Amino acid sequence: xxxxxxxxxxxxxxxxxxxxxxxxxxxxxxxxxxxxxxxxxxxxxxxxxxxxxxxxxxxxxxxxxxxxxxxxxxxxxxxxxxxxxxxxxxxxxxxxxxxxxxxxxxxxxxxxxxxxxxxxxxxxxxxxxxxxxxxxxxxxxxxxxxxxxxxxxxxxxxxxxxxxxxxxxxxxxxxxxxxxxxxxxxxxxxxxxxxxxxxxxxx
Amino acid sequence: xxxxxxxxxxxxxxxxxxxxxxxxxxxxxxxxxxxxxxxxxxxxxxxxxxxxxxxxxxxxxxxxxxxxxxxxxxxxxxxxxxxxxxxxxxxxxxxxxxxxxxxxxxxxxxxxxxxxxxxxxxxxxxxxxxxxxxxxxxxxxxxxxxxxxxxxxxxxxxxxxxxxxxxxxxxxxxxxxxxxxxxxxxxxxxxxxxxxxxxxxxxxxxxxxxxxxxxxxxxxxxxxxxxxxxxxxxxxxxxxxxxxxxxxxxxxxxxxxxxxxxxxxxxxxxxxxxxxxxxxxxxxxxxxxxxxxxxxxxxxxxxxxxxxxxxxxxxxxxxxxxxxxxxxxxxxxxxxxxxxxxxxxxxxxxxxxxxxxxxxxxxxxxxxxxxxxxxxxxxxxxxxxxxxxxxxxxxxxxxxxxxxxxxxxxxxxxxxxxxxxxxxxxxxxxxxxxxxxxxxxxxxxxxxxxxxxxxxxxxxxxxxxxxxxxxxxxxxxxxxxxxxxxxxxxxxxxxxx
Numbered sequence: 061x062x063x064x065x066x067x068x069x070x071x072x073x074x075x076x077x078x079x080x081x082x083x084x085x086x087x088x089x090x091x092x093x094x095x096x097x098x099x100x101x102x103x104x105x106x107x108x109x110x111x112x113x114x115x116x117x118x119x120x121x122x123x124x125x126x127x128x129x130x131x132x133x134x135x136x137x138x139x140x141x142x143x144x145x146x147x148x149x150x151x152x153x154x155x156x157x158x159x160x161x162x163x164x165x166x167x168x169x170x171x172x173x174x175x176x177x178x179x180x181x182x183x184x185x186x187x188x189x190x191x192x193x194x195x196x197x198x199x200x201x202x203x204x205x206x207x208x209x210x211x212x213x214x215x216x217x218x219x220x221x222x223x224x225x226x227x228x229x230x231x232x233x234x235x236x237x238x239x240x241x242x243x244x245x246x247x248x249x250x251x252x253x254x255x256x257x258x259x260x261x262x263x
Numbered sequence: 264x265x266x267x268x269x270x271x272x273x274x275x276x277x278x279x280x281x282x283x284x285x286x287x288x289x290x291x292x293x294x295x296x297x298x299x300x301x302x303x304x305x306x307x308x309x310x311x312x313x314x315x316x317x318x319x320x321x322x323x324x325x326x327x328x329x330x331x332x333x334x335x336x337x338x339x340x341x342x343x344x345x346x347x348x349x350x351x352x353x354x355x356x357x358x359x360x361x362x363x364x365x366x367x368x369x370x371x372x373x374x375x376x377x378x379x380x381x382x383x384x385x386x387x388x389x390x391x392x393x394x395x396x397x398x399x400x401x402x403x404x405x406x407x408x409x410x411x412x413x414x415x416x417x418x419x420x421x422x423x424x425x426x427x428x429x430x431x432x433x434x435x436x437x438x439x440x441x442x443x444x445x446x447x448x449x450x451x452x453x454x455x456x457x458x459x460x461x462x463x464x465x466x467x468x469x470x471x472x473x474x475x476x477x478x479x480x481x482x483x484x485x486x487x488x489x490x491x492x493x494x495x496x497x498x499x500x501x502x503x504x505x506x507x508x509x510x511x512x513x514x515x516x517x518x519x520x521x522x523x524x525x526x527x528x529x530x531x532x533x534x535x536x537x538x539x540x541x542x543x544x545x546x547x548x549x550x551x552x553x554x555x556x557x558x559x560x561x562x563x564x565x566x567x568x569x570x571x572x573x574x575x576x577x578x579x580x581x582x583x584x585x586x587x588x589x590x591x592x593x594x595x596x597x598x599x600x601x602x603x604x605x606x607x608x609x610x611x612x613x614x615x616x617x618x619x620x621x622x623x624x625x626x627x628x629x630x631x632x633x634x635x636x637x638x639x640x641x642x643x644x645x646x647x648x649x650x651x652x653x654x655x656x657x658x659x660x661x662x663x664x665x666x667x668x669x670x671x672x673x674x675x676x677x678x679x680x681x682x683x684x685x686x687x688x689x690x691x692x693x694x695x696x697x698x699x700x701x702x703x704x705x706x707x708x709x710x711x712x713x714x715x716x717x718x719x720x721x722x723x724x725x726x727x728x729x730x731x732x733x734x735x736x737x738x739x740x741x742x743x744x745x746x747x748x749x750x751x752x753x754x755x756x757x758x759x760x
Contacts, residue, residue, distance in 0.1 A: 121279070
């Protein structure tokens, strides 16, 4: 009996959490260490603001990462609403996959407007599963990935394109492709692109 | 202890952490560098010397544990503190087993950072001590002379290392060793290597002087202290002030003087005989003895409290028989010295002489070897020292060796053969080549027979007749060469240094 979309999504969510954990802890450590510099220097009389400013900024930046990552995790962990905002969903996945790729010397970027993708009324877990599984596979296989949205005759499509000179082969678990296709989401993988096409609203 | 400007390397790929950590450590006075991954860290550690490296367990290219392994393999000196976000006991234990100094678990909150700040000086202290040891070991490697001491054996290098370490301190040193091993030379080296080297070195043999004279020599006297003391006289403690006093044969010191000595060591003050005032002295005491101190303490010849005061550091000098590696060096050195002093052109010892030098047990140690070589140089007629020249008279009177040998009925053929080999060897004054020729066997056969007899122990000594040779120097009979250990396999004749 094939795994359900819900089971496959929980599995993908677990992988996303694992991917984000290192970054989240790194950012928290960055906050703690930089704030310690600020605290210890401020304890000394006559410390100039310039002596602590960069560390305060760094702590603030790291805190920004913590907030973004936490929000993305919480959003993806909550039960989803339908219709699903594809652009927002993509940004949340990117918030978890992008920094982890960066810390490994890779790139996973969002380019161009995503809002053109609009919302989809397909099952929300299927939409999340399709985007998350595609993003994880692309990030694992390729060192430079760019994501962008487009609309064409078949429906709103999210493309994850490889920018490597010699793309490695990339594949997505067939069970996932089959499961989401039953909900009307088409996932297609070729040598350098993963395309996720959602059914038109109301289709 | 503050290690200002000590170099620290942070190996971590998370810039937000490394920048902050670097600032915290720079505020503590350290010079900090950052490597973004394990590979870069290894390159920096190979190129430069860092007292401490803070390595993240999880890094690109080479992780923390692999970095540790590389440091061990490449013998790169540094102390590694692992920073681990994976708070598993396993990874921490593994890091410690692989030689990490310690580990810190993330998150790096204020408490952990304070712990890190406390750990670093200790790690640097360990690094500095090991660095000093490495430098010392490498400096002593191949060293044949140290002060007036000569020797390149492992045992002597150990002695040099202790002298080097203890000389700059003010700790009292007790030198233990048989007579003739060079205890006074060690004391002189301690003085010469210390900050007191410009001060006096005063040596006193406690066994050579009667009690009253020893007391007077040590502490001095005031005018009129006793009959005939028409002038005041400062004692050794006063005269050695600012320098080192060497008390040889300290265990021979009479008990009541030991009490005074103990007091002088504790208070750093002495009172002259007949004197009323205490005189402050600034001395470093080095004592020596050839006695079994545990026995001397048990028999109350040496006060236990004095022993502990004197033996803050003990240096044990090995007897010459345990310094086989040094015998050739010493013999050659003495040969060169005495040949020059006596205006002789003696270039070497002949093979039989070397055999004998290397097989004799030298109960009088280096002093005996020195005297033997000096006598040999004076007696030698050719350009080489022969075994007859070097062997002490009481061991070399070959003429007194009986020319017959009685083998009791019941002895085995092999035992008879060995007795004959030993007797013949003795009759030639230890010349294995000549003995072999007389016996009609090879030199190796003679050596093997003598070796077998030596290994047979006291039984062989008692067996046979009056001609049986002693196998231990303590029981050496005047008609036999004394053999403390098996004759060594013939070595290449050493070249003169």
